[in-house]
Amino acid sequence: xxxxxxxISNLTKxxxxxxxxxxxxxxxxxxDGDFDFINECKNKKNIKIxxxxxxxxxxDSITNESDYIFILTxxxxxxxxxxxxxxxxxxxxxxxxxxxxxYLFDMYKNKKYxxxxxxxxxxxxxxxxxxx
Amino acid sequence: xxxLTYNLAKKFISQGDExxxxxxxxxxxxxxxxxxxxxxxxxxxxxxxxxLEAGIERAQYFISASSNDAINFIGAQIxxxxxxxxxxxxxxxxIKNKEIFMGNEFDHIIEFDExxxxxxxxxxxxxxxxxxxxxxxxxxxIRVIAAGTNSEIIGKSLKELNxxxxxxxxxxxxxxxNISHNFSDTINPLDKILLQVSxxx
Numbered sequence: 001x002x003x004x005x006x007x008i009s010n011l012t013k014x015x016x017x018x019x020x021x022x023x024x025x026x027x028x029x030x031x032d033g034d035f036d037f038i039n040e041c042k043n044k045k046n047i048k049i050x051x052x053x054x055x056x057x058x059x060d061s062i063t064n065e066s067d068y069i070f071i072l073t074x075x076x077x078x079x080x081x082x083x084x085x086x087x088x089x090x091x092x093x094x095x096x097x098x099x100x101x102x103y104l105f106d107m108y109k110n111k112k113y114x115x116x117x118x119x120x121x122x123x124x125x126x127x128x129x130x131x132x
Numbered sequence: 133x134x135x136l137t138y139n140l141a142k143k144f145i146s147q148g149d150e151x152x153x154x155x156x157x158x159x160x161x162x163x164x165x166x167x168x169x170x171x172x173x174x175x176x177x178x179x180x181x182x183x184l185e186a187g188i189e190r191a192q193y194f195i196s197a198s199s200n201d202a203i204n205f206i207g208a209q210i211x212x213x214x215x216x217x218x219x220x221x222x223x224x225x226x227i228k229n230k231e232i233f234m235g236n237e238f239d240h241i242i243e244f245d246e247x248x249x250x251x252x253x254x255x256x257x258x259x260x261x262x263x264x265x266x267x268x269x270x271x272x273x274i275r276v277i278a279a280g281t282n283s284e285i286i287g288k289s290l291k292e293l294n295x296x297x298x299x300x301x302x303x304x305x306x307x308x309x310n311i312s313h314n315f316s317d318t319i320n321p322l323d324k325i326l327l328q329v330s331x332x333x
Contacts, residue, residue: 056228076178077200077205077206080205080206080209081201081202081205081206081232085232088231101180103180103210104178104180107210107213
């Protein structure tokens, strides 16, 4: 199973811990170099970090050949917008996007969007699929 | 806040409308207070509490006009969720993002390019100064100044206009097709002034 992750946030680290042993490859796209995290991942053969200037200019390489996509940057507005852009390219069931703000999280949850936050990881269907 | 929303707010306020700016920059908020009054709220337009503080529940319009499409998008989504009757007007900065704004969530999408082109068009329509012929032997140009419908030259006589030095008026052409050589007349809407101007050799 090939996974693409956009952004390095707290949730990125939590999700990596949960899924890294179940995936063939995980590619993390980031616009900022969190070097401690990059160093942590250096020895992991199935994790690759790609530094990019702009996520929106790299949507093709992010979506190509990946089975599932997690959008996990630190900014809710970026995650929401990236989700709306990517769902034009990839079916919604293959995408999860991180929303920190509780009002926004509930708003998207009510719209049946594939939204995730730190407290909903355990019951997240996609993570459970990847781990099964 | 930017020039676009600042000018809009000025117009709305002069019409008696109530306007509230949401901006996270304190300096911008101070600038608004100094020029337009206490009508700004410090915060992010994509935060529900900030929008509530700004009175979103009783507002008729939410104008999302930052230079970031992602912020405009999410801000308008929140505004709709807090006030289903509100009209959302969104500035689209990057045409590549148009597709995701095309759903039924938003009421009006205004493209940034559209604003620029209509502004240029309005400027050209209202007052243009176009070179139609350059005589390189005599170092002169024949130019046409169009008054349009809303130009500041309307109602003025030729003497009152700030025409280039050493320019000679050839004729005034009216919208009905009349060609006048009576240069004491005042300029009417849609008139065109034909003149010869010296250029530097």
